[in-house]
Each structure stands twice: as C-alpha cells, then as structure tokens.
Amino acid sequence: MLVADHVTKRFAGVTALDAVCLSFEAGQVTAVIGENGAGKSTLMKILSGVYAEYEGQIRYKGQPVRFASIRDAQACGISIIHQELNLIPYLTITENIFLGRELTTRWGTLDQKAMRQRTRQLLDELKLPLDPDTIVADLKVGQQQVVEIAKALLEESEVIIMDEPTSAITESEVAVLFRIINELRQQGKAIVYISHKLDELFVIADRYVVLRDGRSIESGAMQAINHDSLIHKMVGREVQLIRRSSSLSAAPNGRQPLFSADSICLTHPFRSEELQLKSLSFTVRHGEVVGIFGLMGAGRTELLETLFGLHPQRTQGTIWLGGQQVPIRNPATAIQAGMALVPEDRKRDGLVLGMDVQENISLTALEHIERGGLLNNAKETTLARKYMADLRIKTPSEKQLTRNLSGGNQQKVVLSKWLATNPRLLMLDEPTRGIDINAKNEIYKLIELLAADGVGVIVVSSEIPELLTIADRILVMSEGRLTAELPIADATEDAILKAALST
Amino acid sequence: MPLTLQPYRPALVKFQSLIALFVLCLGISLLSDKFLTGANFWNVMRQISVNVCISTGMTLVVLTAGIDLSVGSVLALSGAITAGLLRNGIQLPDANLYIGFTVLGAMLAGITTGSALGWFNGWAITRFRLPPFVATLAMLTIARGLTMLWTEGFPITGLGESFTYLGTGWFLGIPVPVWLSVIIVAVAVLVTNKTRLGRYIYAIGGSESAARLSGVNVERIKIIVYTIAGALAAVGGLLVTSRLDSAQPNAGTSYELDSIAAVVIGGTSLSGGRGSILGTVQGAVIIGVLNNGLVLLNVSPFWQQVVKGFVILLAVIIDKSNSKSE
CATH class of the missing domain: 3.40.50.300 (P-loop containing nucleotide triphosphate hydrolases)
Structure with a gap:
C-alpha cells in the first residue's frame, strides 16, 4: 500500500x-x-x-x-x-x-x-x-x-x-x-x-x-x-574498535573505589506512585570510565540529574564520594563535593549562550577569580585562556559569544567550565552528540587524560561503539533499572542491546 | 541612504540612546526657550532621580527575566511609613508608650519596609514558582492597600526641614537627589559588572537551567534581587515624600510603567540576560526630558501619554532590529 x-x-x-x-x-x-x-x-x-x-x-x-x-x-x-x-x-x-x-x-x-x-x-x-x-x-x-x-x-x-x-x-x-x-x-x-x-x-x-x-x-x-x-x-556491524589502553592501573589510587551510589530512587514528577529510577546501585573507581547505555526513556539522563541534586525532593538513596557521604540537595553541594555534570542539552543547560566564552568558563569558579570581593578581569581571562589552549577551543577570542561557536567548540567550553572546578567525578551526558569527528576524538582523549589523573568518569551515551571505545565497564539501563553490568572484556553490542531491551 | 550610513552603523547602534536624547533636547530647545535654562535643567534632573532609583532595581529584576510591578505601591508605603513615624512616632496609649523617631531612624524604617516587601515578592516567586508578573501584581495591590490603612487615606504633611533637605536641598551646587541617584547608579554598575552577584544575575536571565547546573543558588539570587528592587523603590519613596514635604496615599501610582519604559528604552531585554544599568539611566533621562518637554510645549496631558507610548514602541522596535542584525 x-x-x-x-x-x-x-x-x-x-x-x-x-x-x-x-x-x-x-x-x-x-x-x-x-x-x-x-x-x-x-x-x-x-x-x-x-x-x-x-x-x-x-x-x-x-x-x-x-x-x-x-x-x-x-x-x-x-x-x-x-x-x-x-x-x-x-x-x-x-x-x-x-x-x-x-x-x-x-x-x-x-x-x-x-x-x-x-x-x-x-x-x-x-x-x-x-x-x-x-x-x-x-x-x-x-x-x-x-x-x-x-x-x-x-x-x-x-x-x-x-x-x-x-x-x-x-x-x-x-x-x-x-x-x-x-x-x-x-x-x-x-x-x-x-x-x-x-x-x-x-x-x-x-x-x-x-x-x-x-x-x-x-x-x-x-x-x-x-x-x-x-x-x-x-x-549487525562488525566494528573494528580502537580500544584505549585502560588507565585503571596507572592512575593514582587506581582500582580503589571513589564513588558509590546506593539504592537511588526517583519518583515521577506527576505520578508519585511511579518510579523513574528503581533502586540503582553502582560504584566508580579512581581512574575508571564507566559507560551507561540505555535506550530512549531508560532513565539515563534522570540518573545523572538525580546524582547531581537536581531533583532533591523526589530522590531517595545515598551517594558517597571519596569516603564521604554527599547530601543530595542541590548542584552547589554536588560541585562542592567534587562532582561535575556536562548536560545532554548544551545549548539550554550547558551554556549561557548570550555570554561570552570567558564568562561561561568562569561561571562555576567565580570565587577563585575574586580579589577584594570584586571579580578580577585579568584572572578571569587567564583562566579562560588556559582552557582555550588546553582544549584547543577554536574561537577568535575569549570575548566571543558562545552562541556563535560550533557544536564541538561549545562542548569544549562546557567541559572547560567543569574542569575549572577540579572535579573528582565527571559525569558526561551524550558528550559527543552533534559534534564532528575531530572534536569527538579530542573529547575521548581528554576523558582518557582525566582518568589517568585519577578522576572517575561516568559517560552516558546512546552510541554503543562510543562506549566500547572509551569505557572500562558498561552499565546498561532499561526502564529505570540497571539490567546489566559488563566488564569491557565481556561487552559486545549484542549483549548490551539485549540488556537494554530486557524488562 | 542606508548605504552611506553603513560604515557608521556599529557606532550608531552603540550610542543610539544618546543620539536620540541629543535630538530630543535639540528639538525641544528650538521650540521652547524655557528648556535650556539652569532652573529647568536641575528641575528635570531632580524629577528624573526618582525614576533612576526605581529603575536601577527594576533593571536587576528584568535582567533575571523577571518584572516588578509593585514598585509604585512599595514607594508609597515606604514614604508613608517614614512620614508617619517622623510625624507621630509610635504611640501605644494603653501601655503608656511613645517612641519618637529621628529623621535617620524614620528613613531606615521606610527602607526596611521596602526591602521587606521586596523580599516577600522574591520569596513568593521562588517558593511557589509564581510568575513574577502575578506575584508583584498582587503586591501592587497589597502595598497600596496597606498605604491607605496606614495613612487612613489622608496625606501626612509637615515633616520638618531636616527631612525635606533630602528631596529639595543642594550639596556642592547639585541637588541632593541627584547625588543620591548617582551613588546608587555607581554602586549598581559595580555590582553588575564586577561581582559574583552581578554575574549570576546575568547568567540566570540568560539561562536559568545552565546557571542552576553551574551551582548558582538561583532562588537565593532572585530573592536578593527583588529585595534590592524593594529597597530602591523605598529610596524613591523617601525622595518623593521629602520633595513634597508630604506622603500622599496615592503617591507613585503607575510609576512601574515609567520604570519599565526606562529599562526597555535603555536596551535591557525583557526576556533577561542582556542589558545594563547605564542603558537604563539613559532611558530614564529620555523619558524625563520627554515629559518635561511636552509640558513646556503645552502639549495636553492626554497627548503626552500617546506620545510616550509611541516612543516606547519605537525604542523596542529599533532595539529588536539591532539585535537581529548582530
């Protein structure tokens, strides 16, 4: 027909x-x-x-x-x-x-x-x-x-x-x-x-x-x-994956637990009897890159938002970072404890598009560029330029509005603003969506460097090859539950997808 | 014509308010010989300073993508509280108690009142997620009603010279209200450009969710901003009361409109995140000069409103087309 x-x-x-x-x-x-x-x-x-x-x-x-x-x-x-x-x-x-x-x-x-x-x-x-x-x-x-x-x-x-x-x-x-x-x-x-x-x-x-x-x-x-x-x-595809060498053993305190989430639950915003996250528990070790896969609606984004304290009223469960319990209260508390979240929608949640590169990078770290209670422009520019160089952000100057940057460079600005907080746990939600292949590879490399430094990294992605490339371990979510935990050696596309489709 | 103007466009855009102001002054002074006189100049400045105070607070609110419709009523209540305390103190005959107020004490009480009402606005907006339009509209009515209750509907007059100095006095050859508004503007410029608070205000207006994710306590900043707006409306109330030597129960009616107009003409976006204090000052001056000019030219009050309305429209349209061509 x-x-x-x-x-x-x-x-x-x-x-x-x-x-x-x-x-x-x-x-x-x-x-x-x-x-x-x-x-x-x-x-x-x-x-x-x-x-x-x-x-x-x-x-x-x-x-x-x-x-x-x-x-x-x-x-x-x-x-x-x-x-x-x-x-x-x-x-x-x-x-x-x-x-x-x-x-x-x-x-x-x-x-x-x-x-x-x-x-x-x-x-x-x-x-x-x-x-x-x-x-x-x-x-x-x-x-x-x-x-x-x-x-x-x-x-x-x-x-x-x-x-x-x-x-x-x-x-x-x-x-x-x-x-x-x-x-x-x-x-x-x-x-x-x-x-x-x-x-x-x-x-x-x-x-x-x-x-x-x-x-x-x-x-x-x-x-x-x-x-x-x-x-x-x-x-289908038989993909040749370039596996990164795991930095787990090389990192300081490698393999020691860094972060753990215990029985995280999130109730639905309108239907209080329904759970969007159903008692999730997992750990992240120093220098480990944990990939989280799930199909649309599996609750991946909600998980990161919940850990970061965006839904405190609807959240149950506890999180621990570096042996200390972190209250799930608001992003400020999470940042204070050493957590960072690169959100899925960088244009809405990651950046203030009407602000320039420098102002976006310093937004999470304004207390470090103060002098006598006033913001110090020179310090701010230094901070911005450091990350513009480190991450090779392509922009005419630090005064360029982030609205005018390409997707890849915008994402690098978002990463910069989180690196400026010296995070111990970096959470990335679809970090390479809508980004060209070069910027993608640069971001993978950056994740690797951070992990080698002992930072714990959580990457949510809907691209299985991406996770197979960068993760040490893959967690699979389906309908608000963890349905599989696969060490990278056992992770295949079939196995991951099967777990994502199971109920 | 547009072709020949093209190279100058950035400069024209940057100084559009000043250019508009200059053209306005030129036009009025050609039509009226009273405009460019010392007496009239200081008169206009004195009048403008009230709107500058209010609009400075309003700018902060609008930068967070909010609005404060209650400033006129808050101004009235704060002025009336100060006047009432100054005139009558607090008398509790049953307890055989009388508390008198010095000028400074009464003024502080007025500013505290304004701050408290502003804080309440911010609290209601953040606690119950009310649209600022609605919350401050409610406060507009509440504060006006409280003013009527406090004054029992009658002006409170005879406040003494040391108080009227604030609104009518001179210091170093410049009227005191002008000094006051210059100081307020200077502090506000510093806050918006050079402090965390200012940066957070712009960030919230630009993208509230991005600001929140960056660890900004959005609720707290908003409450602070509305409190400041209330306090500055109260300062405006002191100026008005002092200049008239009288607290009128209906003082400040529709001042919120002139204030929003100043903010908008000054180039601050009502959707937040973009604009400046100095732009608002220019907007306030343009409105003040326009008001004054129309009076000098014997334009009927009815026509004055029509003209002012069109000026606001024109300013916003120009601003919109500029930001589009960026």
Missing part, C-alpha cells in the same frame, strides 16, 4: 537515510526496528509529510506521491501518532478530534451536536466508554492515545504510524491498544509500529523491517525470526 523506493535523506552532509526500500501492506502490522539513530524517525517524518525534501520515491496505492506537509499526508490518508501526543490538554475530546476541521452549521457557527455525535460514534468503535465532553487533561495517557487514534480514523486514514505507542502506558492500557490495533488490521488498515520493546512486537506485528545506520537491512515475517537474531540484525 505504501512503498518507499530508494529514499535518501541528507542533513548538512550527514546521511540519515541511505537508499531505503521498504513497503507497508494493508491489513498488516509492520514493525520498524533499529537502534537510536538508525533512521526510524527520519523515515517516519518523510512518510508523514514533515520533511518534503528527499531523494527517491514514495508510492502510495501504486501512485508516486510527495507530501508537502503533515496536512497533505493526512488528507491522502496517512496519519502519525507521535510518542509525545499532539493534543491540546484543556480542550474536550470532541474539540481535539475536530481541531482544524470543525463542522459548521449553515449559519457558520460550530455544529456542536454533529461533532459530538461523530465523536461518540468513533469512541464507540474504539470501545472507549467516555463522554465526548471530557477534558483531555483528565484522561489517562492510554486514553489520550485512543483519542489520537480516533482523530486518525476521522480522517479515514488508511496508514497509521505509531511511534513508541506503549512507552508511557500501563499494561492494561497496552492490552486495550492491542485490541484496537487488531481491529484496525481487520479493517484493512496498514499499521506501522515503531517500538524498542521486542517482546510486544512478537505479540502484535505481522512483519518486521530492520533499519541500521540509515539503511534498510532486512524485512520478513515475524514468525520466521526469533528474539536473538532480531537483535543481531539491529546491531
């Missing part, structure tokens, strides 16, 4: 999709699987009209099509239900379903009655016994999802793309969703189902398509394949 024929998409030199060929059939549920960054979301954005620029051809019911917008794709009968639902919280179910396509009476006013009736009909079809006038914010996430499906049905969509539909709903809601998907399948709709949860794919999907590094690797019937070979196909 929907065919992608040699679809290629490039972003500023990076090839996100490379001549992808695949097809989705009516009356079937097709699972699209692949690691983070394999190209799933890019492909879905092309199919649903978000990206209109690409090479290759999309055929829909045998006709070549090119969608200019989401609306365009919807009008043809292709709807996408995103992981983050696209509903307006304080409107009713009816108002949401008809948003932008309201029915009107002959007088030009809204035809509330007809819309309500149609909504009730749709909800009945989906067996969701709800009042069409219910405010969406009052619904459970699973119910909101059904409202999104109702919206797609109103459009008489024939292809429905679901992006991680079970990531935020409870088991009983999953059962409801699967029943609805089964019904849609019987009605002859083509369902595209994206999920990391392999187990549920064996329950719900008819066919699978594996994407890897922007290419379509293989497709086939779900019945003809098992769990392990599916994982192997996702990982």
Whole structure:
C-alpha cells in the first residue's frame, strides 16, 4: 500500500537515510526496528509529510506521491501518532478530534451536536466508554492515545504510524491498544509500529523491517525470526574498535573505589506512585570510565540529574564520594563535593549562550577569580585562556559569544567550565552528540587524560561503539533499572542491546 | 541612504540612546526657550532621580527575566511609613508608650519596609514558582492597600526641614537627589559588572537551567534581587515624600510603567540576560526630558501619554532590529 523506493535523506552532509526500500501492506502490522539513530524517525517524518525534501520515491496505492506537509499526508490518508501526543490538554475530546476541521452549521457557527455525535460514534468503535465532553487533561495517557487514534480514523486514514505507542502506558492500557490495533488490521488498515520493546512486537506485528545506520537491512515475517537474531540484525556491524589502553592501573589510587551510589530512587514528577529510577546501585573507581547505555526513556539522563541534586525532593538513596557521604540537595553541594555534570542539552543547560566564552568558563569558579570581593578581569581571562589552549577551543577570542561557536567548540567550553572546578567525578551526558569527528576524538582523549589523573568518569551515551571505545565497564539501563553490568572484556553490542531491551 | 550610513552603523547602534536624547533636547530647545535654562535643567534632573532609583532595581529584576510591578505601591508605603513615624512616632496609649523617631531612624524604617516587601515578592516567586508578573501584581495591590490603612487615606504633611533637605536641598551646587541617584547608579554598575552577584544575575536571565547546573543558588539570587528592587523603590519613596514635604496615599501610582519604559528604552531585554544599568539611566533621562518637554510645549496631558507610548514602541522596535542584525 505504501512503498518507499530508494529514499535518501541528507542533513548538512550527514546521511540519515541511505537508499531505503521498504513497503507497508494493508491489513498488516509492520514493525520498524533499529537502534537510536538508525533512521526510524527520519523515515517516519518523510512518510508523514514533515520533511518534503528527499531523494527517491514514495508510492502510495501504486501512485508516486510527495507530501508537502503533515496536512497533505493526512488528507491522502496517512496519519502519525507521535510518542509525545499532539493534543491540546484543556480542550474536550470532541474539540481535539475536530481541531482544524470543525463542522459548521449553515449559519457558520460550530455544529456542536454533529461533532459530538461523530465523536461518540468513533469512541464507540474504539470501545472507549467516555463522554465526548471530557477534558483531555483528565484522561489517562492510554486514553489520550485512543483519542489520537480516533482523530486518525476521522480522517479515514488508511496508514497509521505509531511511534513508541506503549512507552508511557500501563499494561492494561497496552492490552486495550492491542485490541484496537487488531481491529484496525481487520479493517484493512496498514499499521506501522515503531517500538524498542521486542517482546510486544512478537505479540502484535505481522512483519518486521530492520533499519541500521540509515539503511534498510532486512524485512520478513515475524514468525520466521526469533528474539536473538532480531537483535543481531539491529546491531549487525562488525566494528573494528580502537580500544584505549585502560588507565585503571596507572592512575593514582587506581582500582580503589571513589564513588558509590546506593539504592537511588526517583519518583515521577506527576505520578508519585511511579518510579523513574528503581533502586540503582553502582560504584566508580579512581581512574575508571564507566559507560551507561540505555535506550530512549531508560532513565539515563534522570540518573545523572538525580546524582547531581537536581531533583532533591523526589530522590531517595545515598551517594558517597571519596569516603564521604554527599547530601543530595542541590548542584552547589554536588560541585562542592567534587562532582561535575556536562548536560545532554548544551545549548539550554550547558551554556549561557548570550555570554561570552570567558564568562561561561568562569561561571562555576567565580570565587577563585575574586580579589577584594570584586571579580578580577585579568584572572578571569587567564583562566579562560588556559582552557582555550588546553582544549584547543577554536574561537577568535575569549570575548566571543558562545552562541556563535560550533557544536564541538561549545562542548569544549562546557567541559572547560567543569574542569575549572577540579572535579573528582565527571559525569558526561551524550558528550559527543552533534559534534564532528575531530572534536569527538579530542573529547575521548581528554576523558582518557582525566582518568589517568585519577578522576572517575561516568559517560552516558546512546552510541554503543562510543562506549566500547572509551569505557572500562558498561552499565546498561532499561526502564529505570540497571539490567546489566559488563566488564569491557565481556561487552559486545549484542549483549548490551539485549540488556537494554530486557524488562 | 542606508548605504552611506553603513560604515557608521556599529557606532550608531552603540550610542543610539544618546543620539536620540541629543535630538530630543535639540528639538525641544528650538521650540521652547524655557528648556535650556539652569532652573529647568536641575528641575528635570531632580524629577528624573526618582525614576533612576526605581529603575536601577527594576533593571536587576528584568535582567533575571523577571518584572516588578509593585514598585509604585512599595514607594508609597515606604514614604508613608517614614512620614508617619517622623510625624507621630509610635504611640501605644494603653501601655503608656511613645517612641519618637529621628529623621535617620524614620528613613531606615521606610527602607526596611521596602526591602521587606521586596523580599516577600522574591520569596513568593521562588517558593511557589509564581510568575513574577502575578506575584508583584498582587503586591501592587497589597502595598497600596496597606498605604491607605496606614495613612487612613489622608496625606501626612509637615515633616520638618531636616527631612525635606533630602528631596529639595543642594550639596556642592547639585541637588541632593541627584547625588543620591548617582551613588546608587555607581554602586549598581559595580555590582553588575564586577561581582559574583552581578554575574549570576546575568547568567540566570540568560539561562536559568545552565546557571542552576553551574551551582548558582538561583532562588537565593532572585530573592536578593527583588529585595534590592524593594529597597530602591523605598529610596524613591523617601525622595518623593521629602520633595513634597508630604506622603500622599496615592503617591507613585503607575510609576512601574515609567520604570519599565526606562529599562526597555535603555536596551535591557525583557526576556533577561542582556542589558545594563547605564542603558537604563539613559532611558530614564529620555523619558524625563520627554515629559518635561511636552509640558513646556503645552502639549495636553492626554497627548503626552500617546506620545510616550509611541516612543516606547519605537525604542523596542529599533532595539529588536539591532539585535537581529548582530
């Protein structure tokens, strides 16, 4: 029904999709699987009209099509239900379903009655016994999802793309969703189902398509394949890894424990009975680089934020650094104890973009550049220049706004500001995301140097090869739990991914 | 035309407020012979100094991406407290108690009042995560109501010469309020450019989350900033009360608007992180001169408001197009 024929998409030199060929059939549920960054979301954005620029051809019911917008794709009968639902919280179910396509009476006013009736009909079809006038914010996430499906049905969509539909709903809601998907399948709709949860794919999907590094690797019937070979196909590559020499034994106090986290729990910000982190314990030794892997939503970022004291009210558990307990209170306390966090979103959390290089680097260490209660400009410039030289930050001067630097240089500024605090434990969240290969290698080298100096390093990354390159030990998280701890010698891509997919 | 101006553009942008001010003065002095006289000059300066005090505090608040709508009411209450204590002291007939206040004591009480109200603003904003707009809007009403209660709706007058010296006196040939505002501005410039507090204020306005992650105690800094804004509004209250020799219950009404206008015309971004104290001073002078000029030119008060409104619009539009072309 929907065919992608040699679809290629490039972003500023990076090839996100490379001549992808695949097809989705009516009356079937097709699972699209692949690691983070394999190209799933890019492909879905092309199919649903978000990206209109690409090479290759999309055929829909045998006709070549090119969608200019989401609306365009919807009008043809292709709807996408995103992981983050696209509903307006304080409107009713009816108002949401008809948003932008309201029915009107002959007088030009809204035809509330007809819309309500149609909504009730749709909800009945989906067996969701709800009042069409219910405010969406009052619904459970699973119910909101059904409202999104109702919206797609109103459009008489024939292809429905679901992006991680079970990531935020409870088991009983999953059962409801699967029943609805089964019904849609019987009605002859083509369902595209994206999920990391392999187990549920064996329950719900008819066919699978594996994407890897922007290419379509293989497709086939779900019945003809098992769990392990599916994982192997996702990982696929036999990568030659340049292993760094471990600095563990060379570092001062090497192998001695430096940091330990004990039973760290984090409750959900809105649903207090739910845990985002479920009793995690682990240690980091002097000079050790610990890699943490997990798929989207596994809680990696939350873990680092929690250790750094960003969610003190919702946190339980204790942390110890260098034999001293560090209260989980706020970042200032963590920094005082010798912790540092390079955050995932450097533009929002890492830098003050409107400040220059020098001001960003000194922000964590202003007390060191004071003289008589006033900031000393000369001292500040010296500090900034030291790190600009050490980390080879490419900037015309220390007075350049960080807004104007490239991603790699911005990240180096963030690293500089943390090195200025002389950390004992450095936590890095996706330190090389969106950074060119040279800057990447420089950052790897820096991590190595710090480890050799005895600093403990935690690196969160969604790129397994990256972790295999720099880590001494890899922890794997899934749904807020630690599911594996692999010494680097035992760590393979298969093993890591398997642990990340287990529940 | 734009082609020929191009090489001078950076200088034009840098000194745009001063250029605007110069053009404004030139225009008014051509139209009115009263404008460029010594008496009028010092009169304008005296008037401006109140707004300069308030707007210095407002600038700090706006730099953190906040706003303080309560400054006018805080000014009124602080002035009234000082005037009331000076005039009547604290009398508790039941306990047969009377506490008299020296001028300095009464002024300190007024400033303490303003600081306390400012602290409350900051506390409410950080403790309950209220939008500053809402919290300070509430304080605008609360402080005005307290002023009415304290004064029972009547002006408190007859405060004595040693107090009115603050608003009307001269020192070394320059009015005392001008001295005061110069000192306040000098300290504020030092704080914003040369201290941790100042740096943290800019950082919070630029990116609150980055500041917090860098170990900045965002809540504490915000409370300090709102407290300073309250204290400086109180200083403005002392100046107004002293100049009139009277604390009016409705003093300072809508002063927050002139103050925000000065901050904005001075080039401080309402979304925080960008701007300066000296810019605000220029903004305050422009508004003061504009007010004065429109009066001298016999423009009706109604038209004055219209003109002022358009000047604010124009200033922000120019500022926006400049920051875009950066």
